[in-house]
Amino acid sequence: MIKRIIPLFSLVLFWGCKGSSTPQVLINREGRNIIADSGMVVSAHSESSRIGVEILRKGGNAVDAAVAIEFALAVCYPEAGNIGGGGFMIYRDPSGRTDMVDYREKAPLKAHRDMFLDPEGSVVPGLSTDTRLASGVPGTVDGMINIHGKYGLLSFRDVIQPAIDLARNGFPLTDEQAADLNGFRQKFIDRNSILPAFVRNDPWKAGDTLKQPELAETLERIRDSGREGFYSGKTASLIAGEMEKGNGIIGLKDLAEYQAAFRAPVEGFYRGFRIVSAPPPSGGAVILLQILGMVEPFQLKDLGFHSSASIHLLVEAEKRAYADRAEYLGDPDFTEIPVSGLLDQGYLRKRMEDFREDTATPSSEIRAGHPLRHETEETTHYSVVDPMGGAVAATTTLNGTFGSGIVIGGAGFLMNNQMDDFSLKPGTPNIYGLSGGSVNSVAGGKRMLSSMTPVILEKDGKLFMVAGSPGGSTIPTTVMQVITNVVDFDMDIANAVDAGRFHHQWLPDRIEYEKTAFDRFTENKLKEIGHTLRERESLGRVNAIMVMPDGRLKAGADRRGLNSAYGY
Numbered sequence: 001m002i003k004r005i006i007p008l009f010s011l012v013l014f015w016g017c018k019g020s021s022t023p024q025v026l027i028n029r030e031g032r033n034i035i036a037d038s039g040m041v042v043s044a045h046s047e048s049s050r051i052g053v054e055i056l057r058k059g060g061n062a063v064d065a066a067v068a069i070e071f072a073l074a075v076c077y078p079e080a081g082n083i084g085g086g087g088f089m090i091y092r093d094p095s096g097r098t099d100m101v102d103y104r105e106k107a108p109l110k111a112h113r114d115m116f117l118d119p120e121g122s123v124v125p126g127l128s129t130d131t132r133l134a135s136g137v138p139g140t141v142d143g144m145i146n147i148h149g150k151y152g153l154l155s156f157r158d159v160i161q162p163a164i165d166l167a168r169n170g171f172p173l174t175d176e177q178a179a180d181l182n183g184f185r186q187k188f189i190d191r192n193s194i195l196p197a198f199v200r201n202d203p204w205k206a207g208d209t210l211k212q213p214e215l216a217e218t219l220e221r222i223r224d225s226g227r228e229g230f231y232s233g234k235t236a237s238l239i240a241g242e243m244e245k246g247n248g249i250i251g252l253k254d255l256a257e258y259q260a261a262f263r264a265p266v267e268g269f270y271r272g273f274r275i276v277s278a279p280p281p282s283g284g285a286v287i288l289l290q291i292l293g294m295v296e297p298f299q300l301k302d303l304g305f306h307s308s309a310s311i312h313l314l315v316e317a318e319k320r321a322y323a324d325r326a327e328y329l330g331d332p333d334f335t336e337i338p339v340s341g342l343l344d345q346g347y348l349r350k351r352m353e354d355f356r357e358d359t360a361t362p363s364s365e366i367r368a369g370h371p372l373r374h375e376t377e378e379t380t381h382y383s384v385v386d387p388m389g390g391a392v393a394a395t396t397t398l399n400g401t402f403g404s405g406i407v408i409g410g411a412g413f414l415m416n417n418q419m420d421d422f423s424l425k426p427g428t429p430n431i432y433g434l435s436g437g438s439v440n441s442v443a444g445g446k447r448m449l450s451s452m453t454p455v456i457l458e459k460d461g462k463l464f465m466v467a468g469s470p471g472g473s474t475i476p477t478t479v480m481q482v483i484t485n486v487v488d489f490d491m492d493i494a495n496a497v498d499a500g501r502f503h504h505q506w507l508p509d510r511i512e513y514e515k516t517a518f519d520r521f522t523e524n525k526l527k528e529i530g531h532t533l534r535e536r537e538s539l540g541r542v543n544a545i546m547v548m549p550d551g552r553l554k555a556g557a558d559r560r561g562l563n564s565a566y567g568y
């Protein structure tokens, strides 16, 4: 449903503005496609976007705002925002230096390769998605504390407090959220011995206030004791106790040993734009840069936006990238991942040697390539740009909507069902239809392969765009289309984000597309050259910011969902 949100203008005094020495009154703006002078946040909920901008106005940088947003999303967007899950955050400081924190969940130490199989060797339906066994050890809290400790300007107390207040005082539910909670009600009842705040007798309606006092207490323990407030003490005991109520295997040792990891982001170029994104254990950047590298020699613009020829080209590149994903991508702490071989220009040109302009190559004829192994080495995305020119792109998730649906009794937060992102059995697809091999098999302490693709783009050494999306396996192709829409098809960020999308992931061998993506004529052309098509209601929910030539910031808050941009 497309909702037009009329921009709200509220007057706030602020002295100073990017590139100006004259004191100026900067106005708070809210909407989907607003323009701002100084700082901007685009996230999945208006409460988290508002909180992020308040932190920027207090003198916080993009990391301070991002940490405040991440905790706020755990309160106001429990569908995906979390402290019981994980994600990837890229930071580009005002001088252009980039860093990334990987706060992806890890399999518990007792996890093992065949843990989701029955005695006959088949995957047990629901075990990796709907039970206590579905959860990896949460990474969000350690990730936030680490990135804040490294780059934050404000105190940790200052950035977490707004989320605590939001949990304690409550916030009004949107109509989509009321429907989500009502739709999930029976699952919450079936999967929890202590009824969570998400369940009440009457159905939820838009505008009802959701208060989460137990979550507020958990966040207070994190505020007061930092990492120890979550990974040991009362919260850790509550998590371990919740696991014991069912088949869960996360214990105190798993929590005590969990560490987020700073990793060098993956970088590449597309038509002169520098793209910075998340490395394995996310496959997002590799897939994105592989697709872009494969299509770069072609004149995408001349083929035409959403013409059958341009869709065919992109889809054929997508198939080849996803075939490589299944073979080569997993946790770099467990297996050597040939990232630079997979992104090598020569390798990518070779991957497209069998591309035929007039025929779809069946996925059954596409195998993973042979990159050189010379290595030196319901999700939600939010984007932040601060007044100093720093930027954060972060994607965070519980995996499924509301994760496993299991709330830690007494601690008020939902656990992830990220274990399903492992390859549970070679060749057996997960909930996103992705299958893979031993490189992504379950093992204690290992991170499951992700598709999350937070990106920061630079043009001529200057910040140009911040973007990312939820959507499981469709994340890299969603982000890729936002980039090609801007770079090849000259769209502004709002149109680039709102444009219809399509997706191919090698297996299953079909193009998934939104109804609005292309017309009947294009559909027929694609079928004629051998593609199978399947309509999908929606693909991705991008939250992006673009720096305009005059230095102002333009928001692209996806029309899909109730995304919200705040800026000033």
Ligand code: DON
Residues within 6 Å of the ligand: 378, 379, 380, 397, 398, 399, 400, 418, 421, 449, 450, 451, 452, 469, 470, 471, 472, 473, 475
């Ligand atoms: O890490 C991943 O790739 C998935 N767990 C992301 C899940 C997701 O995007 C769900 N949102 N629609």
